[in-house]
Amino acid sequence: xxxxxxxxxxxxxxxxxxxxxxxxxxxxxxxxxxxxxxxxxxxxxxxxxxxxxxxxxxxxxxxxxxxxxxxxxxxxxxxxxxxxxxxxxxxxxxxxxxxxxxxxxxxxxxxxxxxxxxxxxxxxxxxxxxxxxxxxxxxxxxxxxxxxxxxxxxxxxxxxxxxxxx
Amino acid sequence: xxxxxxxxxxxxxxxxxxxxxxxxxxxxxxxxxxxxxxxxxxxxxxxxxxxxxxxxxxxxxxxxxxxxxxxxxxxxxxxxxxxxxxxxxxxxxxxxxxxxxxxxxxxxxxxxxxxxxxxxxxxxxxxxxxxxxxxxxxxxxxxxxxxxxxxxxxxxxxxxxxxxxxxxxxxxxxxxxxxxxxxxxxxxxxxxxxxxxxxxxxxxxxxxxxxxxxxxxxxxxxxxxxxxxxxxxxxxxxxxxxxxxxxxxxxxxxxxxxxxxxxxxxxxxxxxxxxxxxxxxxxxxxxxxxxxxxxxxxxxxxxxxxxxxxxxxxxxxxxxxxxxxxxxxxxxxxxxxxxxxxxxxxxxxxxxxxxxxxxxxxxxxxxxxxxxxxxxxxxxxxxxxxxxxxx
Numbered sequence: 001x002x003x004x005x006x007x008x009x010x011x012x013x014x015x016x017x018x019x020x021x022x023x024x025x026x027x028x029x030x031x032x033x034x035x036x037x038x039x040x041x042x043x044x045x046x047x048x049x050x051x052x053x054x055x056x057x058x059x060x061x062x063x064x065x066x067x068x069x070x071x072x073x074x075x076x077x078x079x080x081x082x083x084x085x086x087x088x089x090x091x092x093x094x095x096x097x098x099x100x101x102x103x104x105x106x107x108x109x110x111x112x113x114x115x116x117x118x119x120x121x122x123x124x125x126x127x128x129x130x131x132x133x134x135x136x137x138x139x140x141x142x143x144x145x146x147x148x149x150x151x152x153x154x155x156x157x158x159x160x161x162x163x164x165x166x
Numbered sequence: 167x168x169x170x171x172x173x174x175x176x177x178x179x180x181x182x183x184x185x186x187x188x189x190x191x192x193x194x195x196x197x198x199x200x201x202x203x204x205x206x207x208x209x210x211x212x213x214x215x216x217x218x219x220x221x222x223x224x225x226x227x228x229x230x231x232x233x234x235x236x237x238x239x240x241x242x243x244x245x246x247x248x249x250x251x252x253x254x255x256x257x258x259x260x261x262x263x264x265x266x267x268x269x270x271x272x273x274x275x276x277x278x279x280x281x282x283x284x285x286x287x288x289x290x291x292x293x294x295x296x297x298x299x300x301x302x303x304x305x306x307x308x309x310x311x312x313x314x315x316x317x318x319x320x321x322x323x324x325x326x327x328x329x330x331x332x333x334x335x336x337x338x339x340x341x342x343x344x345x346x347x348x349x350x351x352x353x354x355x356x357x358x359x360x361x362x363x364x365x366x367x368x369x370x371x372x373x374x375x376x377x378x379x380x381x382x383x384x385x386x387x388x389x390x391x392x393x394x395x396x397x398x399x400x401x402x403x404x405x406x407x408x409x410x411x412x413x414x415x416x417x418x419x420x421x422x423x424x425x426x427x428x429x430x431x432x433x434x435x436x437x438x439x440x441x442x443x444x445x446x447x448x449x450x451x452x453x454x455x456x457x458x459x460x461x462x463x464x465x466x467x468x469x470x471x472x473x474x475x476x477x478x479x480x481x482x483x484x485x486x487x488x489x490x491x492x493x494x495x496x497x498x499x500x501x502x503x504x505x506x507x508x509x510x511x512x513x514x515x516x517x518x519x520x521x522x523x524x525x526x527x528x529x530x531x532x533x534x535x536x537x538x539x540x541x542x543x544x545x546x547x548x549x550x551x552x553x554x555x556x557x
Contacts, residue, residue, distance in 0.1 A: 024261075026317060027264075030264065030310075030314070033310060049294065049295060049296045049299075050296060050299070053296055053299040053300055053303045054299075054303075056304070056307065057302060057306050060303075060306065060310060061306025061307055061309065061310075061339075062306070062336070064310060065309055065332055065336065068313055068317075069329075069332070072317070072325075124295055125296045125299070125356055126355075
Protein backbone atom coordinates (compact mmCIF):
# COMPACT_ATOMS: atom_id res chain seq x y z
CA UNK A 1 0.00 0.00 0.00
CA UNK A 2 1.89 2.99 -1.24
CA UNK A 3 1.13 6.67 -0.73
CA UNK A 4 -0.18 6.83 -4.31
CA UNK A 5 -2.82 4.29 -3.40
CA UNK A 6 -4.05 6.34 -0.45
CA UNK A 7 -4.19 9.54 -2.51
CA UNK A 8 -6.15 7.82 -5.28
CA UNK A 9 -8.44 6.01 -2.85
CA UNK A 10 -9.14 9.29 -1.08
CA UNK A 11 -9.95 10.96 -4.40
CA UNK A 12 -12.30 8.16 -5.43
CA UNK A 13 -14.15 8.03 -2.12
CA UNK A 14 -14.41 11.83 -1.94
CA UNK A 15 -15.82 11.93 -5.48
CA UNK A 16 -18.35 9.22 -4.69
CA UNK A 17 -19.43 10.94 -1.45
CA UNK A 18 -19.80 14.28 -3.25
CA UNK A 19 -21.90 12.57 -5.93
CA UNK A 20 -24.34 11.52 -3.22
CA UNK A 21 -24.27 14.63 -1.05
CA UNK A 22 -24.24 17.57 -3.48
CA UNK A 23 -27.49 19.38 -4.22
CA UNK A 24 -27.16 20.28 -7.87
CA UNK A 25 -27.64 17.18 -10.06
CA UNK A 26 -25.09 18.24 -12.66
CA UNK A 27 -22.52 18.77 -9.91
CA UNK A 28 -23.30 15.24 -8.73
CA UNK A 29 -22.65 13.91 -12.23
CA UNK A 30 -19.31 15.73 -12.41
CA UNK A 31 -18.34 14.42 -8.95
CA UNK A 32 -19.21 10.93 -10.15
CA UNK A 33 -16.81 11.48 -13.04
CA UNK A 34 -14.06 12.27 -10.50
CA UNK A 35 -14.81 8.93 -8.83
CA UNK A 36 -14.59 7.16 -12.22
CA UNK A 37 -11.25 8.85 -12.92
CA UNK A 38 -9.94 7.81 -9.51
CA UNK A 39 -10.92 4.21 -10.21
CA UNK A 40 -9.21 4.32 -13.60
CA UNK A 41 -6.02 5.61 -12.01
CA UNK A 42 -6.24 2.85 -9.39
CA UNK A 43 -6.41 0.26 -12.18
CA UNK A 44 -3.38 1.86 -13.81
CA UNK A 45 -1.52 1.85 -10.51
CA UNK A 46 -2.14 -1.92 -10.38
CA UNK A 47 -0.55 -2.26 -13.86
CA UNK A 48 -3.89 -3.12 -15.47
CA UNK A 49 -3.47 -0.89 -18.52
CA UNK A 50 -6.39 -2.19 -20.50
CA UNK A 51 -8.87 -1.97 -17.63
CA UNK A 52 -7.68 1.54 -16.77
CA UNK A 53 -7.92 2.95 -20.29
CA UNK A 54 -11.21 1.20 -20.98
CA UNK A 55 -12.54 2.72 -17.76
CA UNK A 56 -11.58 6.21 -18.99
CA UNK A 57 -12.84 5.62 -22.53
CA UNK A 58 -16.19 4.15 -21.52
CA UNK A 59 -17.02 5.71 -18.17
CA UNK A 60 -15.65 9.23 -18.60
CA UNK A 61 -16.02 9.45 -22.36
CA UNK A 62 -19.44 7.87 -22.70
CA UNK A 63 -21.28 7.07 -19.46
CA UNK A 64 -20.62 10.45 -17.80
CA UNK A 65 -21.78 12.24 -20.95
CA UNK A 66 -24.86 10.01 -21.09
CA UNK A 67 -25.70 10.78 -17.45
CA UNK A 68 -25.31 14.49 -18.07
CA UNK A 69 -27.48 14.35 -21.20
CA UNK A 70 -30.14 12.43 -19.32
CA UNK A 71 -30.16 15.07 -16.57
CA UNK A 72 -30.42 17.97 -19.00
CA UNK A 73 -33.04 16.40 -21.25
CA UNK A 74 -35.33 15.58 -18.32
CA UNK A 75 -36.56 17.90 -15.61
CA UNK A 76 -34.00 16.77 -13.05
CA UNK A 77 -31.64 19.67 -13.64
CA UNK A 78 -33.46 22.05 -11.29
CA UNK A 79 -31.88 22.31 -7.87
CA UNK A 80 -34.28 21.19 -5.15
CA UNK A 81 -35.13 23.84 -2.56
CA UNK A 82 -35.17 21.63 0.53
CA UNK A 83 -33.00 18.67 1.47
CA UNK A 84 -31.82 16.14 -1.11
CA UNK A 85 -31.96 13.22 1.29
CA UNK A 86 -34.75 10.71 0.88
CA UNK A 87 -36.75 9.84 3.99
CA UNK A 88 -35.77 6.17 3.54
CA UNK A 89 -32.06 6.88 3.97
CA UNK A 90 -31.70 4.44 6.85
CA UNK A 91 -32.91 1.54 4.69
CA UNK A 92 -30.53 2.60 1.93
CA UNK A 93 -27.64 2.77 4.37
CA UNK A 94 -28.35 -0.72 5.67
CA UNK A 95 -28.54 -2.15 2.11
CA UNK A 96 -25.32 -0.44 1.08
CA UNK A 97 -23.53 -1.63 4.22
CA UNK A 98 -24.73 -5.20 3.62
CA UNK A 99 -23.49 -5.21 0.01
CA UNK A 100 -20.18 -3.70 1.11
CA UNK A 101 -19.80 -6.33 3.85
CA UNK A 102 -20.41 -9.22 1.42
CA UNK A 103 -17.96 -7.83 -1.13
CA UNK A 104 -15.36 -7.10 1.51
CA UNK A 105 -15.70 -10.59 2.97
CA UNK A 106 -15.33 -12.12 -0.51
CA UNK A 107 -12.23 -10.09 -1.30
CA UNK A 108 -10.59 -10.80 2.06
CA UNK A 109 -11.18 -14.54 1.71
CA UNK A 110 -10.07 -14.78 -1.91
CA UNK A 111 -6.54 -15.73 -0.82
CA UNK A 112 -7.90 -18.86 0.86
CA UNK A 113 -9.75 -19.95 -2.28
CA UNK A 114 -6.65 -19.60 -4.46
CA UNK A 115 -3.75 -20.42 -2.14
CA UNK A 116 -1.23 -21.28 -4.86
CA UNK A 117 -1.35 -17.97 -6.74
CA UNK A 118 1.87 -16.47 -5.48
CA UNK A 119 3.35 -15.00 -8.66
CA UNK A 120 2.08 -11.63 -9.83
CA UNK A 121 0.02 -12.18 -12.99
CA UNK A 122 1.28 -10.29 -16.04
CA UNK A 123 -1.66 -9.52 -18.29
CA UNK A 124 -0.86 -7.42 -21.34
CA UNK A 125 -3.35 -5.99 -23.77
CA UNK A 126 -2.18 -8.63 -26.26
CA UNK A 127 -3.14 -11.45 -23.84
CA UNK A 128 -6.58 -9.98 -23.29
CA UNK A 129 -7.09 -9.68 -27.04
CA UNK A 130 -5.99 -13.25 -27.66
CA UNK A 131 -8.27 -14.55 -24.90
CA UNK A 132 -11.26 -12.59 -26.21
CA UNK A 133 -10.73 -13.71 -29.80
CA UNK A 134 -9.77 -17.28 -28.93
CA UNK A 135 -11.19 -18.93 -25.86
CA UNK A 136 -13.99 -16.47 -25.09
CA UNK A 137 -15.09 -15.68 -28.64
CA UNK A 138 -18.58 -17.14 -28.19
CA UNK A 139 -19.53 -15.06 -25.13
CA UNK A 140 -18.08 -12.01 -26.90
CA UNK A 141 -20.25 -12.60 -29.96
CA UNK A 142 -23.34 -13.18 -27.82
CA UNK A 143 -22.75 -9.90 -25.98
CA UNK A 144 -22.21 -8.12 -29.31
CA UNK A 145 -25.48 -9.52 -30.67
CA UNK A 146 -27.34 -8.51 -27.52
CA UNK A 147 -25.97 -4.97 -27.66
CA UNK A 148 -26.85 -4.62 -31.34
CA UNK A 149 -30.39 -5.80 -30.61
CA UNK A 150 -30.64 -3.28 -27.76
CA UNK A 151 -29.37 -0.51 -30.02
CA UNK A 152 -31.86 -1.28 -32.78
CA UNK A 153 -34.62 -1.59 -30.20
CA UNK A 154 -33.79 1.84 -28.77
CA UNK A 155 -33.89 3.38 -32.24
CA UNK A 156 -37.25 1.76 -33.00
CA UNK A 157 -38.75 2.96 -29.71
CA UNK A 158 -37.56 6.50 -30.41
CA UNK A 159 -38.88 6.44 -33.99
CA UNK A 160 -42.28 5.18 -32.90
CA UNK A 161 -42.71 7.99 -30.39
CA UNK A 162 -41.89 10.57 -33.01
CA UNK A 163 -44.57 9.24 -35.38
CA UNK A 164 -47.18 9.26 -32.62
CA UNK A 165 -46.44 12.87 -31.81
CA UNK A 166 -47.09 14.02 -35.34
CA UNK B 167 27.05 13.27 -38.08
CA UNK B 168 23.70 12.29 -39.58
CA UNK B 169 23.08 10.05 -36.63
CA UNK B 170 23.84 12.95 -34.26
CA UNK B 171 21.47 15.34 -36.03
CA UNK B 172 18.76 12.71 -35.89
CA UNK B 173 19.18 12.13 -32.16
CA UNK B 174 20.09 15.71 -31.20
CA UNK B 175 17.29 16.17 -28.67
CA UNK B 176 17.86 12.78 -27.06
CA UNK B 177 21.62 13.45 -26.78
CA UNK B 178 21.00 16.96 -25.45
CA UNK B 179 18.64 15.67 -22.79
CA UNK B 180 21.06 12.94 -21.70
CA UNK B 181 23.92 15.46 -21.57
CA UNK B 182 21.93 17.86 -19.40
CA UNK B 183 20.84 15.07 -17.08
CA UNK B 184 24.39 13.70 -16.69
CA UNK B 185 25.30 16.61 -14.39
CA UNK B 186 22.82 15.41 -11.78
CA UNK B 187 23.08 12.62 -9.19
CA UNK B 188 21.89 9.23 -10.42
CA UNK B 189 18.65 9.03 -8.42
CA UNK B 190 17.54 12.37 -9.86
CA UNK B 191 18.34 11.56 -13.49
CA UNK B 192 15.19 9.67 -14.44
CA UNK B 193 12.66 12.18 -13.01
CA UNK B 194 14.52 15.15 -14.48
CA UNK B 195 14.70 13.42 -17.86
CA UNK B 196 10.92 12.97 -17.85
CA UNK B 197 10.43 16.55 -16.68
CA UNK B 198 12.61 17.85 -19.52
CA UNK B 199 10.60 15.89 -22.10
CA UNK B 200 7.33 17.23 -20.69
CA UNK B 201 8.63 20.80 -20.75
CA UNK B 202 9.76 20.29 -24.34
CA UNK B 203 6.24 19.19 -25.32
CA UNK B 204 4.61 22.06 -23.43
CA UNK B 205 6.91 24.58 -25.14
CA UNK B 206 6.95 23.15 -28.67
CA UNK B 207 3.26 22.76 -29.32
CA UNK B 208 2.09 26.21 -28.20
CA UNK B 209 4.87 27.60 -30.42
CA UNK B 210 3.47 25.57 -33.32
CA UNK B 211 0.03 26.83 -32.31
CA UNK B 212 1.23 30.44 -32.72
CA UNK B 213 2.71 29.65 -36.14
CA UNK B 214 -0.49 27.88 -37.20
CA UNK B 215 -2.70 30.78 -36.16
CA UNK B 216 -0.59 33.20 -38.15
CA UNK B 217 -0.54 30.81 -41.12
CA UNK B 218 -4.29 30.43 -40.89
CA UNK B 219 -5.02 34.16 -40.79
CA UNK B 220 -2.61 34.82 -43.63
CA UNK B 221 -3.81 31.86 -45.67
CA UNK B 222 -7.49 32.60 -45.18
CA UNK B 223 -6.80 36.21 -46.10
CA UNK B 224 -5.13 35.06 -49.28
CA UNK B 225 -8.08 32.80 -50.14
CA UNK B 226 -10.58 35.59 -49.48
CA UNK B 227 -8.63 38.16 -51.50
CA UNK B 228 -7.43 40.31 -48.61
CA UNK B 229 -4.13 40.84 -46.83
CA UNK B 230 -4.66 39.31 -43.38
CA UNK B 231 -2.65 40.66 -40.45
CA UNK B 232 0.18 42.91 -41.66
CA UNK B 233 0.66 45.60 -39.02
CA UNK B 234 2.65 44.00 -36.18
CA UNK B 235 6.26 43.46 -37.23
CA UNK B 236 7.42 42.62 -40.77
CA UNK B 237 4.56 40.98 -42.72
CA UNK B 238 2.63 40.82 -39.44
CA UNK B 239 4.65 37.91 -38.06
CA UNK B 240 4.42 39.17 -34.47
CA UNK B 241 0.62 39.08 -34.53
CA UNK B 242 0.42 35.94 -32.28
CA UNK B 243 2.59 37.70 -29.66
CA UNK B 244 0.34 40.73 -29.73
CA UNK B 245 -2.74 38.49 -29.44
CA UNK B 246 -1.20 36.69 -26.48
CA UNK B 247 -0.45 39.93 -24.61
CA UNK B 248 -3.90 41.25 -25.42
CA UNK B 249 -5.70 38.19 -24.03
CA UNK B 250 -3.50 38.23 -20.91
CA UNK B 251 -4.35 41.83 -20.08
CA UNK B 252 -8.06 41.68 -20.88
CA UNK B 253 -10.65 41.64 -18.14
CA UNK B 254 -11.85 38.19 -17.17
CA UNK B 255 -15.65 38.42 -17.10
CA UNK B 256 -17.68 35.73 -15.33
CA UNK B 257 -21.47 36.05 -15.70
CA UNK B 258 -23.31 36.59 -12.38
CA UNK B 259 -25.51 33.57 -12.77
CA UNK B 260 -22.67 31.32 -13.95
CA UNK B 261 -21.45 28.40 -11.92
CA UNK B 262 -18.09 29.95 -11.01
CA UNK B 263 -16.16 26.80 -10.09
CA UNK B 264 -17.16 24.75 -13.12
CA UNK B 265 -16.79 27.82 -15.33
CA UNK B 266 -13.18 28.12 -14.16
CA UNK B 267 -12.39 24.40 -14.34
CA UNK B 268 -13.60 23.81 -17.92
CA UNK B 269 -10.75 25.51 -19.86
CA UNK B 270 -8.11 24.20 -17.44
CA UNK B 271 -9.39 20.64 -17.79
CA UNK B 272 -9.44 20.97 -21.59
CA UNK B 273 -5.84 22.14 -21.85
CA UNK B 274 -4.54 19.50 -19.42
CA UNK B 275 -6.33 16.68 -21.23
CA UNK B 276 -5.30 17.85 -24.68
CA UNK B 277 -1.61 17.94 -23.77
CA UNK B 278 -1.73 14.45 -22.28
CA UNK B 279 -2.32 12.92 -25.71
CA UNK B 280 1.20 13.83 -26.82
CA UNK B 281 2.70 11.46 -24.27
CA UNK B 282 2.38 8.48 -26.60
CA UNK B 283 3.13 10.04 -30.01
CA UNK B 284 6.52 9.09 -31.47
CA UNK B 285 7.87 12.46 -32.64
CA UNK B 286 11.17 11.07 -33.89
CA UNK B 287 13.43 8.07 -33.48
CA UNK B 288 13.57 7.35 -29.69
CA UNK B 289 11.45 10.43 -29.07
CA UNK B 290 8.34 8.97 -27.41
CA UNK B 291 7.67 10.22 -23.89
CA UNK B 292 5.90 7.07 -22.67
CA UNK B 293 6.41 4.00 -24.81
CA UNK B 294 3.47 1.91 -23.65
CA UNK B 295 1.86 -1.18 -25.08
CA UNK B 296 -1.62 0.30 -25.26
CA UNK B 297 -0.57 3.77 -26.41
CA UNK B 298 -3.29 4.13 -29.01
CA UNK B 299 -5.95 3.19 -26.47
CA UNK B 300 -4.53 5.82 -24.13
CA UNK B 301 -4.75 8.47 -26.84
CA UNK B 302 -8.39 7.70 -27.59
CA UNK B 303 -9.32 7.49 -23.91
CA UNK B 304 -7.82 10.93 -23.32
CA UNK B 305 -9.45 12.30 -26.48
CA UNK B 306 -12.85 11.12 -25.28
CA UNK B 307 -12.62 13.15 -22.09
CA UNK B 308 -12.42 16.49 -23.92
CA UNK B 309 -16.17 16.21 -24.47
CA UNK B 310 -16.72 16.60 -20.76
CA UNK B 311 -14.83 19.88 -20.71
CA UNK B 312 -16.92 21.20 -23.60
CA UNK B 313 -20.05 20.27 -21.71
CA UNK B 314 -18.77 21.88 -18.50
CA UNK B 315 -18.07 25.12 -20.35
CA UNK B 316 -21.47 25.21 -22.02
CA UNK B 317 -23.50 24.28 -18.97
CA UNK B 318 -21.73 26.44 -16.40
CA UNK B 319 -22.15 29.63 -18.44
CA UNK B 320 -25.95 29.60 -17.91
CA UNK B 321 -26.45 30.92 -21.40
CA UNK B 322 -28.79 29.30 -23.90
CA UNK B 323 -26.37 29.77 -26.77
CA UNK B 324 -23.57 28.18 -24.76
CA UNK B 325 -25.69 25.22 -23.77
CA UNK B 326 -26.95 24.68 -27.32
CA UNK B 327 -23.41 24.89 -28.62
CA UNK B 328 -22.20 22.40 -26.03
CA UNK B 329 -25.01 19.96 -26.80
CA UNK B 330 -24.23 20.18 -30.51
CA UNK B 331 -20.53 19.75 -29.88
CA UNK B 332 -20.96 16.73 -27.63
CA UNK B 333 -23.43 15.04 -29.99
CA UNK B 334 -21.09 15.62 -32.91
CA UNK B 335 -17.99 14.43 -31.06
CA UNK B 336 -19.69 11.24 -29.87
CA UNK B 337 -20.99 10.49 -33.38
CA UNK B 338 -17.66 10.99 -35.09
CA UNK B 339 -15.60 9.27 -32.42
CA UNK B 340 -16.88 5.90 -33.63
CA UNK B 341 -15.62 6.29 -37.24
CA UNK B 342 -12.38 7.74 -35.86
CA UNK B 343 -11.81 4.64 -33.73
CA UNK B 344 -13.02 2.23 -36.40
CA UNK B 345 -10.74 3.62 -39.11
CA UNK B 346 -7.79 3.29 -36.73
CA UNK B 347 -8.74 -0.26 -35.84
CA UNK B 348 -7.88 -1.30 -39.43
CA UNK B 349 -4.30 -0.17 -38.82
CA UNK B 350 -4.20 -1.98 -35.47
CA UNK B 351 -5.46 -5.14 -37.19
CA UNK B 352 -2.72 -5.03 -39.80
CA UNK B 353 0.06 -4.19 -37.36
CA UNK B 354 -1.09 -6.49 -34.60
CA UNK B 355 -0.19 -3.94 -31.95
CA UNK B 356 -1.65 -0.93 -30.16
CA UNK B 357 1.74 0.65 -29.65
CA UNK B 358 2.36 3.75 -31.84
CA UNK B 359 6.08 2.96 -31.93
CA UNK B 360 5.41 -0.49 -33.36
CA UNK B 361 3.02 0.98 -35.93
CA UNK B 362 5.68 3.41 -37.14
CA UNK B 363 8.37 0.72 -37.17
CA UNK B 364 6.27 -1.49 -39.43
CA UNK B 365 5.77 1.36 -41.89
CA UNK B 366 9.42 2.39 -41.76
CA UNK B 367 10.58 -0.10 -44.45
CA UNK B 368 11.29 0.43 -48.11
CA UNK B 369 10.80 -1.51 -51.36
CA UNK B 370 12.59 -0.06 -54.39
CA UNK B 371 13.21 3.09 -52.34
CA UNK B 372 9.50 3.60 -51.68
CA UNK B 373 8.08 3.45 -48.16
CA UNK B 374 5.57 0.92 -46.79
CA UNK B 375 3.18 3.56 -45.51
CA UNK B 376 -0.35 2.36 -44.91
CA UNK B 377 -1.78 5.19 -47.03
CA UNK B 378 -0.32 3.44 -50.11
CA UNK B 379 -2.70 0.47 -49.82
CA UNK B 380 -6.39 0.52 -50.85
CA UNK B 381 -7.71 -0.08 -47.33
CA UNK B 382 -5.15 2.34 -45.90
CA UNK B 383 -6.14 5.13 -48.25
CA UNK B 384 -9.83 4.58 -47.50
CA UNK B 385 -9.14 4.47 -43.75
CA UNK B 386 -7.02 7.62 -44.00
CA UNK B 387 -9.73 9.58 -45.81
CA UNK B 388 -12.39 8.44 -43.33
CA UNK B 389 -10.00 9.26 -40.49
CA UNK B 390 -9.54 12.77 -41.90
CA UNK B 391 -13.30 13.34 -42.04
CA UNK B 392 -13.77 12.08 -38.50
CA UNK B 393 -10.78 14.04 -37.20
CA UNK B 394 -12.06 17.28 -38.72
CA UNK B 395 -15.43 16.72 -37.08
CA UNK B 396 -13.85 15.68 -33.79
CA UNK B 397 -11.90 18.93 -33.54
CA UNK B 398 -15.00 21.01 -34.48
CA UNK B 399 -13.30 22.45 -37.51
CA UNK B 400 -14.98 23.80 -40.62
CA UNK B 401 -16.98 22.37 -42.43
CA UNK B 402 -18.10 20.67 -39.18
CA UNK B 403 -17.96 23.79 -37.01
CA UNK B 404 -21.67 23.92 -36.16
CA UNK B 405 -21.01 24.05 -32.39
CA UNK B 406 -19.53 27.50 -32.86
CA UNK B 407 -21.61 28.65 -35.82
CA UNK B 408 -21.35 32.42 -35.50
CA UNK B 409 -24.56 33.18 -37.35
CA UNK B 410 -26.63 30.99 -35.04
CA UNK B 411 -24.90 30.62 -31.67
CA UNK B 412 -22.57 33.65 -31.24
CA UNK B 413 -19.54 31.49 -30.41
CA UNK B 414 -21.09 28.27 -29.14
CA UNK B 415 -19.92 26.80 -25.86
CA UNK B 416 -17.33 29.50 -25.12
CA UNK B 417 -19.61 32.48 -25.70
CA UNK B 418 -19.29 33.58 -22.08
CA UNK B 419 -15.53 33.29 -21.90
CA UNK B 420 -13.21 36.25 -22.19
CA UNK B 421 -9.60 37.14 -21.60
CA UNK B 422 -7.17 34.34 -20.88
CA UNK B 423 -9.82 31.67 -20.44
CA UNK B 424 -10.91 32.29 -24.02
CA UNK B 425 -7.26 32.04 -25.07
CA UNK B 426 -7.07 28.68 -23.29
CA UNK B 427 -10.02 27.38 -25.30
CA UNK B 428 -8.40 28.63 -28.46
CA UNK B 429 -5.12 26.96 -27.48
CA UNK B 430 -6.95 23.75 -26.60
CA UNK B 431 -8.64 23.63 -30.00
CA UNK B 432 -5.43 24.08 -31.95
CA UNK B 433 -3.30 21.84 -29.76
CA UNK B 434 -6.01 19.20 -30.16
CA UNK B 435 -5.79 19.62 -33.94
CA UNK B 436 -2.01 19.24 -33.81
CA UNK B 437 -2.39 16.10 -31.67
CA UNK B 438 -4.88 14.48 -34.01
CA UNK B 439 -2.69 15.39 -37.00
CA UNK B 440 0.19 13.73 -35.19
CA UNK B 441 -1.92 10.63 -34.67
CA UNK B 442 -2.94 10.55 -38.34
CA UNK B 443 0.71 10.92 -39.31
CA UNK B 444 1.68 8.07 -37.01
CA UNK B 445 -1.07 5.75 -38.20
CA UNK B 446 -1.09 6.30 -41.95
CA UNK B 447 1.80 8.52 -43.08
CA UNK B 448 4.63 6.55 -41.55
CA UNK B 449 5.25 8.80 -38.54
CA UNK B 450 8.85 9.98 -38.54
CA UNK B 451 9.98 7.93 -41.56
CA UNK B 452 11.18 9.62 -44.74
CA UNK B 453 8.99 9.51 -47.88
CA UNK B 454 11.89 8.16 -49.99
CA UNK B 455 14.76 5.96 -48.91
CA UNK B 456 17.36 8.39 -50.29
CA UNK B 457 15.97 11.10 -48.00
CA UNK B 458 16.78 9.15 -44.85
CA UNK B 459 19.64 11.52 -43.96
CA UNK B 460 17.16 14.23 -42.95
CA UNK B 461 16.53 14.01 -39.16
CA UNK B 462 13.45 11.96 -38.32
CA UNK B 463 11.79 14.66 -36.20
CA UNK B 464 11.86 17.01 -39.23
CA UNK B 465 9.62 14.56 -41.06
CA UNK B 466 7.18 14.23 -38.18
CA UNK B 467 6.75 17.96 -37.65
CA UNK B 468 6.74 18.58 -41.41
CA UNK B 469 3.91 16.10 -41.90
CA UNK B 470 1.96 17.56 -38.97
CA UNK B 471 2.26 21.09 -40.35
CA UNK B 472 1.20 19.83 -43.80
CA UNK B 473 -1.97 18.42 -42.23
CA UNK B 474 -2.58 21.75 -40.53
CA UNK B 475 -2.33 23.46 -43.94
CA UNK B 476 -4.98 21.04 -45.23
CA UNK B 477 -7.20 21.97 -42.25
CA UNK B 478 -6.80 25.67 -43.12
CA UNK B 479 -7.42 25.02 -46.79
CA UNK B 480 -10.64 23.13 -46.00
CA UNK B 481 -11.79 25.96 -43.77
CA UNK B 482 -11.27 28.47 -46.55
CA UNK B 483 -13.03 26.31 -49.13
CA UNK B 484 -16.01 24.41 -47.79
CA UNK B 485 -19.35 25.78 -46.55
CA UNK B 486 -20.72 24.69 -43.18
CA UNK B 487 -22.96 21.62 -43.00
CA UNK B 488 -26.44 21.57 -41.50
CA UNK B 489 -27.08 19.57 -38.31
CA UNK B 490 -29.13 16.83 -40.02
CA UNK B 491 -26.60 16.55 -42.85
CA UNK B 492 -23.85 16.17 -40.26
CA UNK B 493 -25.58 13.33 -38.44
CA UNK B 494 -26.73 11.56 -41.61
CA UNK B 495 -23.22 11.73 -43.00
CA UNK B 496 -21.73 10.22 -39.84
CA UNK B 497 -24.17 7.37 -39.29
CA UNK B 498 -25.32 6.50 -42.81
CA UNK B 499 -22.16 6.99 -44.84
CA UNK B 500 -18.93 7.19 -42.84
CA UNK B 501 -19.69 4.49 -40.27
CA UNK B 502 -20.80 1.77 -42.78
CA UNK B 503 -17.75 2.51 -44.91
CA UNK B 504 -15.39 2.14 -41.95
CA UNK B 505 -17.02 -1.18 -41.05
CA UNK B 506 -16.66 -2.38 -44.64
CA UNK B 507 -13.07 -1.20 -44.62
CA UNK B 508 -12.34 -3.51 -41.68
CA UNK B 509 -13.53 -6.46 -43.77
CA UNK B 510 -11.46 -5.28 -46.72
CA UNK B 511 -8.38 -4.98 -44.51
CA UNK B 512 -8.89 -8.58 -43.35
CA UNK B 513 -9.30 -9.68 -46.98
CA UNK B 514 -6.06 -7.87 -47.89
CA UNK B 515 -4.27 -9.74 -45.13
CA UNK B 516 -5.50 -13.18 -46.14
CA UNK B 517 -5.17 -12.86 -49.93
CA UNK B 518 -1.38 -12.84 -49.67
CA UNK B 519 1.02 -11.02 -51.96
CA UNK B 520 0.27 -10.36 -55.59
CA UNK B 521 -1.62 -7.93 -57.81
CA UNK B 522 -4.99 -9.65 -57.35
CA UNK B 523 -5.58 -8.25 -53.87
CA UNK B 524 -4.98 -4.71 -55.13
CA UNK B 525 -7.70 -5.13 -57.76
CA UNK B 526 -10.22 -6.88 -55.50
CA UNK B 527 -9.82 -4.54 -52.50
CA UNK B 528 -9.90 -1.37 -54.60
CA UNK B 529 -12.93 -2.63 -56.52
CA UNK B 530 -14.90 -3.42 -53.34
CA UNK B 531 -14.17 -0.03 -51.80
CA UNK B 532 -14.89 1.97 -54.97
CA UNK B 533 -18.11 0.06 -55.57
CA UNK B 534 -19.29 0.59 -52.00
CA UNK B 535 -18.42 4.28 -52.18
CA UNK B 536 -20.32 4.78 -55.43
CA UNK B 537 -23.37 2.74 -54.49
CA UNK B 538 -23.74 4.30 -51.05
CA UNK B 539 -23.18 7.78 -52.40
CA UNK B 540 -25.82 7.26 -55.10
CA UNK B 541 -28.32 5.75 -52.64
CA UNK B 542 -27.78 8.60 -50.23
CA UNK B 543 -28.22 11.22 -52.90
CA UNK B 544 -31.35 9.65 -54.41
CA UNK B 545 -33.76 11.07 -51.86
CA UNK B 546 -32.29 14.55 -52.18
CA UNK B 547 -33.83 16.90 -54.71
CA UNK B 548 -30.98 18.91 -56.06
CA UNK B 549 -32.16 21.87 -58.05
CA UNK B 550 -31.28 25.55 -58.43
CA UNK B 551 -31.97 27.33 -55.18
CA UNK B 552 -35.39 28.94 -55.02
CA UNK B 553 -35.96 32.12 -53.04
CA UNK B 554 -39.07 33.11 -51.17
CA UNK B 555 -39.62 36.72 -50.24
CA UNK B 556 -41.96 38.16 -47.65
CA UNK B 557 -44.97 39.71 -49.23
